[in-house]
Amino acid sequence: MGKKAVMSVSIDQRASFEAIRYARAWEDADVLLSGFHARPGQRFLSICAAGDNVLALLLLDPQEIVAADLSAAQIACLQLRMAAFRTLSHNEFLELFGARASSRRDLLLARALQDCDPETRSLWQSLAPEVEKYGAGNVGKFEAYFRHFRRFILPLIHSGSTVESVFAERDRPARERFFEDRWNNRRWNLCTSLFFSKTVMGWLGRDPAFFDHVDGSAGAHVRRKVRFAAVDQDPSQNPYMLEILTGRGGDVLPTAWRAENYATIAARLDRISLVKGPIDQAGEGVFDGFNLSDIFEYMSLEETAEIYGKLLERAAPGARFIYWNMMAPRSAPQDLQHRVKRLPDVEAGLKQLDKAFFYSDLVLEEVAD
Ligand SMILES: C[S@@+](CC[C@H](N)C(=O)[O-])C[C@H]1O[C@@H](n2cnc3c(N)ncnc32)[C@H](O)[C@@H]1O
Incomplete structure (x- = not known):
């Protein structure tokens, strides 16, 4: 060969x-x-x-x-x-x-x-x-992994109403206040470190072989990125965040799915x-x-x-x-x-x-x- x-x-x-x-x-x-x-x-x-x-x-x-x-x-x-x-x-x-x-x-x-x-x-x-x-659109291993996150981990961190409130329309200063006051608590830090460890991600979603070349802590990466999407961007316009956190589609859809x-x-x-x-x-x-x-x-x-x-x-x-x-x-x-x-x-x-x-x-x- x-x-x-x-x-x-x-x-x-x-x-x-x-x-x-x-x-x-x-x-x-x-x-x-x-x-x-x-x-x-x-x-x-x-x-x-x-x-x-x-x-x-x-x-x-x-x-x-x-x-x-x-x-x-x-x-x-x-x-x-x-x-x-x-x-x-x-x-x-x-x-x-x-x-x-x-x-x-x-x-x-x-x-x-x-x-x-x-x-x-x-x-x-x-x-x-x-x-x-x-x-x-939800039957893959990756989507199952998010489902596990929503079902078992997210409720340990935040109530349903806090999760829903992420998608309320707010200006940037209000998004920052919401993030710091309501989202960014110790449970968020602890649970993301555990759930996004390479071992657990390997079990639940991504094949462990895919981590052979990845450096750094996945949990810290996820926390930085969520802050960016929740504060610097507008989560009310984000179909990926809505799907990950709530498991339902909204009015905002990915490109190929729009009417x-x-x-x-x-x-x-x-x-x-x-x-x-x-x-x-x-x-x-x-x-x-x-x-x-x-x-x-x-x-x-x-x-x-x-x-x-x-x-x-x-x-x-x-x-x-x-x-x-x-x-x-x-x-x-x-x-x-x-x-x-x-x-x-x-x-x-x-x-x-x-x-x-x-x-x-x-x-x-x-x-x-
Ligand atoms: C790289 S994965 C990542 C998908 C995307 N980042 C996501 O999270 O949905 C996308 C697809 O690439 C395919 N793939 C990876 N390497 C490939 C290659 N060299 N040639 C063709 N397909 C490849 C995988 O089978 C997989 O279906």
Whole structure:
């Protein structure tokens, strides 16, 4: 086996991908779309994950999006979404995916699955009880992890009314007072240290292999980030925070789930090509934009350098790479830095707006002309 193949499958060998890990995107597509230097007719290479951000990229009016994932279960998340866009109304879509209460998710799921391939159908049929209970956007390991947090940990820290009060509309000084007076207590500090320890996160949500390259205390990181999202940003406008703390959708939705985007996305679904496999080997030709999720964070520096180099070979002049880091610092490898330019000013502006507040870094790099 060549070195290329060894590097590409190494994360696959360490982590198990049989289950759905992320049943919805935990990255803010508003930021993603603003970060690309987009013109109609471009080609994008994107990590699939749950598929929400692939769908959001259609709003840039691309010629094609190649969406790749190592995990068949993640590809099935996008397949179900595409079928739902084709067969359900917007409200039905929100019900099926758990952003609205529903007593008929079984029927909505059955309708959407009629439009799916047998593999996708059988995966989602096996998940039907969970879909009925939580919605198709809440059945991943990561969402289960937040559910455990809401059920067992959050009530030890704050009352339901304090949690609900986070989402009241306030100006910045009032948000700061609320945070310091009501949220930031000793139980918050203690419980976040325990719950976000690498051991517990490994058990409940993230595969422990993903922590091989992560330094620092996850609890302290989470506390800093929550303060930013609760005080510097406006939590009443944050769908990710609402979902994490309350488990319900509100009027504020992620990009691909908004009513005003539904018809446009539905009309452009045939521009998506799905590939199960490593992103560096997916699709043909060159791309103008790369949505790389936070894949480099799960790789060693050597793997990052190798995969980054391969993606760079497939970049059109002026193409942009966009990716996040949760805790491990990742950016263009040193020996390739002369071929890309990092865009710190654009990054700084977007970081202020990034509603998926838990990442420590957002990286935008532009390929030299
Ligand atoms: C990196 S994960 C993170 C998702 C996101 N940060 C979140 O919290 O929802 C996103 C997806 O990338 C996929 N993935 C990781 N490395 C990959 C690679 N080299 N090629 C294709 N897919 C990859 C995983 O299977 C997963 O579905």
